[in-house]
Amino acid sequence: MTTVTHGTSPLRAVHPDSAEYQTMAGAEVVWRMSDPGEEPGKEYESLRDGVGLIDWGTSRLVEVRGDHVEWLQRLLTRDVEYLAGERTVCSLVLDEPGRVVDIVTVYGRDGGVLLESSVGGGERLWAHMTACADDGVELVDRSGELTVVGLEGPSAWRIISQVFGESLSIMPYESTADTEFGGRPVLLARTGVTGEYGYKVIADHDTARAFWKSASVDATPVGLEAVETAMLEIRQPIMQREVTDELGVIAQGLNWLVDSGKESFTGRAAMMAEYEGGAxxxxxxxxxxxxxxxxxxxxxxxxxxxxxxxxxxxxxxxxxxxxxxxxxxxxxxxxxxxxxxxxxxxxxxxxxxxxxxxxxxxxxxxxx
Structure with a gap:
């Protein structure tokens, strides 16, 4: 297992000069992209009416290999036993007392999975995973090689269609595809957090920066201030803003990220005790x-x-x-x-x- 210090996005070099940053859980995240003299709300409006370009580069990417299937089933609150290589799903990771360790995105890959942490949540997730990993499970921090670019908005599909082809712009929600950009391999996912059409491009750092420059011709770079507002508007949970160790899954309204029919995962007993006892x-x-x-x-x-x-x-x-x-x-x-x-x-x-x-x-x- 390898560890990568992950405090600054690999995409920072292609941010506009006007970008403003904040520290969130030890990570330096881009809060605003637009110039203070520009029209207020421009970034938010791009997410709701056009296309927003999002830097998810302060999320950690962890590849899980080896004898991982049973362990992942215990780790995640969603059922991933048969997660195919072309699917993605959002899940909680809990500890035994039922506290939320992180909210993760899981990408099925041939021979394993790729986990994307919440913004700034990588250190806590990595520490938890390495502490509880079974023998035979291999964890590889890919953040030193790969990063994530997001596109969200009612017109986001247009850019995906132009760059990757129409068939990939209309792929089903929570699906993935291996494709290329500039001759380099990328993983494209149909996902999102704002309720608008959303996609993520996972690629090596240089390729991700090149994609950012290309996409920014038609998309507006947006910071987390606008993204978090749009997330709250559809009740998409924001890990660093609303999750606490003091309350359980049900009291925090996160039980929709748990597969109700899943009979065994870390933290389930504590969650069921909360349910039966009443929050x-x-x-x-x-x-x-x-x-x-x-x-x-x-x-x-x-x-x-x-x-x-x-x-x-x-x-x-x-x-x-x-x-x-x-x-x-x-x-x-x-x-x-x-x-x-x-x-x-x-x-x-x-x-x-x-x-x-x-x-x-x-x-x-x-x-x-």
Whole structure:
């Protein structure tokens, strides 16, 4: 097994000069790409109306080889026993007490799998995997060789069609294909986190940088600020913003990433105990007034003046034009359409929501 220090994206050299960075779980991630003088919301609008070009280069890529099938079945909450070489799936990785180690993307490969960590989640995932790997399981950190470029937006398929051909632009969701760019091998995946048409290109660093330059002619480079807003709008979990070791899978609203029929995986006993015992709190979305500002994590949530929970994460939604966020509140109150007051700036009045909080354009725009 080899270890690669993974704090800076291999794509940083091709970012625009205006890029701004933040540190997230020890990784330096690109937060904004556009020049401060440009129109506010340009990056977000590209994801919802055009094509956004995303740097996923601070995710860690781990190849799993050898006698890995049974071990992977225990490691992941999704059933991957028969994961084919042309499929991909999103899964939780839990520890024995049921805490979320990471949210990973799993790519089936001939003779093994490739795991992609969450942004900044690679160190924790790698430490967990190396500590619990069975004899005969080989773990190889491929981050020193490979990286990931994302394209998302209602027109993302157009760029994929131009570069890789029409047949790959219309491949099924959660499928993969081995192809080439500039004569070099790449793995193309139909996936995504914003609810729009999404693709990922996994390639060696030089090829990924060349693809970035080519795609940026028609796509807008976007930072994680815009991506995270779009993710929250469809309730796509953001590992570094909303996951905590203090609560279980069910209280955090992540049980949709668990295959209900899977009878054995690490952390299942703890998750079932939470289910049978009943979680004390539940995570639910909320939206506030158009002129509000996002309350920070931990801000109290009140019902008729009584504290009933706290804010998990909040942003200003570009589509809603209002504060949008997640709160964790008493489970008896976790239903859509209820009013609450957040103890922020004199009292922010909000209402709980059903998911998705925004309807992506790609849901009603066919690839044609």
């Amino acid at each position: 004390a709190v539940q995570t639910i979305g909320f939206a506030g007034a158009p002129d509000g500002t996002p309350p920070p994590r931990g801000t109290r949530v009140l019902a008729d003046g009584r504290p009933v929970g706290s804010v998990v994460h909040a942003v200003v939604s570009g589509r809603l034009g209002a504060v949008l966020g997640l709160m964790r509140i008493e489970v008896s109150l976790a239903a859509a359409g209820l009013p609450f007051t957040i103890d922020h700036e004199g009292g922010l009045e909000v209402e709980t929501l059903n998911t998705p909080y925004v309807r992506p354009k790609s849901w009603i725009t066919p690839i044609s």
